[in-house]
Amino acid sequence: MTEQNLANDNRKALDGVRKLDQAAILLMTLGESDAAEVLKHMGPKEVQRVGTAMSQLSDVTQEQVEGVVQLFLDEVGGRTSLGVGSDEYIRAMLTQALGADKATGLIDRILLGGNTTGLDTLKWMEPRSVADIIRNEHPQIQAIVIAYLxxxxxxxxxxxxxxxxxxxIMMRVASLDTVQPAALQELNDILEKQFASSAGAQQQALGGVKRAAEIMNFLDSSIETELLDGIKDIDEDLGTEIEELMFVFENLVDIDDRGIQSLLREINTDLLKVALRGADNRLMEKVLGNMSKRASELLRDDIEAMGPVRVSDVEAAQKEILTIARRMADAGDLILGGAGSESLV
Incomplete structure (x- = not known):
């Protein structure tokens, strides 16, 4: 059998295997240290998704392993018996990648799946389902859930x-500071779960103006504006404080050149040109100035040649780029500027 035929057979072995499962298989072949290094560059949601897929692997064939490696590394290789006794592997890998404190809750959610307790159960549910669960609860309970997730x-x-x-809800989130263990216990009772660490627990920092601003950043622009205006109508100072802490697309201009270059490497060109369609000149020049002359000329030409673009599409593209920027900032790969950023010394 020729090398080309072998490669084709390896790829055929992946028919019906989800991309997420392929990523999980690949990480399982790397070994703990290398897999941990990969996970360090992922956001919490991505780690959760891949980790869950890893914990659910079973009956992985040698051909599938070789197909994944062929596909991603252009080499043939792999291990057998993946998915057998993988819990300890996942625990060790995530602990090394994230540190013991951050990894503990995540490990439990990944390995226990539907058997997680209390508030953490909600992290694995669809937003609509969570909304339905808390819809008829006291507004303060709703605020605690929103602040926690x-x-x-x-x-x-x-x-x-x-x-x-x-x-x-957002007014209450912004006003939260700490939550008594009794309040968390009440919430977990409502969810028909027992909060394992509630006994003797200290007050938990939750909510606040910064948290409210973070949540607002993820809302659709129309809802974000409507909600912020409503907060200002009730408490103008609070609304202004939240607004100053929010990081919006225009704030990308305050990121240093190295940060912009790192961000651009993570963004698809088609996404970028749609997002920049609604950008001001300062941000446009900031982005183009951190690209090669050839790339900047092509991007500028593409933007000028674009037909009409719906405002909702521009806003969606900008939101997606902001999500990437926040993920990189959380990973320490980027320092976000803007009104709400902290000074560096």
Whole structure:
């Protein structure tokens, strides 16, 4: 059998195997140290998705392993018996990648799946389902849930409430500081789960103006504007404080050149040209100035040659780029500028 035929057979072995499972198989072949290095460059959501896929691997064939390696590394290789006794591997790898503190909760959610308890259970549910669960609860309970969950998920949940409820929840989120263990216990009782660490627990920092701003960043632009205006109508100083902490697309101009160059390497050109269609001249020149002359000329020509683009498409592209920027900032690969950024010394 020729090398080409072998490669084709390896790729055929991947028919029906999801891309996510392919990524999981690849990480399982790397070994703990190398896999941990890869995971360090992923955001929390990506680590959760890949980690869950890894924990669910079973009956992985030698051909599938070789197909994945052939596809991603252009080499033939792999291991057998993947998915057998993989829990300890995942624990060791995620702990090395994220550190013990960050990894503990994530490991439990990945390995326990549907058996996780309390608030953490909600992290694995669709936003609409979470909204349905808390819809008839006290507004303070709703605020605790929204403040506790990932900002992007919280924003998606809020979109399933009407304007009045959204406003009430966000006002409460911004006013939160710490939450008593009894409040968390009550919430977990409502969810029919036992919060394992509630007994003797200290107050937990939750919510606040910064958290409110983070959630607002993930909302659709129309809802974001509507909600911010509503907050200002009730408390102008609070609304202004939240607004100053928000990181919007125009704030990308305040990122240093090295940061912009790193960000551009993570962004698809088609996405970038749609997003820049709605950008001001300062940001446009900032981006073009950090590209090669050839690349900047091509991008400028592509933007000028574009036909009409819907505002919603521009806003969606800008939101996607902001999500990438925040993920890189969380990983320490980027320092976000803007009104809400901290000074460096």
């Amino acid at each position: 990932d900002g992007e998920q919280s924003a998606e949940i809020l979109q399933h409430f009407n304007e009045k409820v959204r406003l009430d």
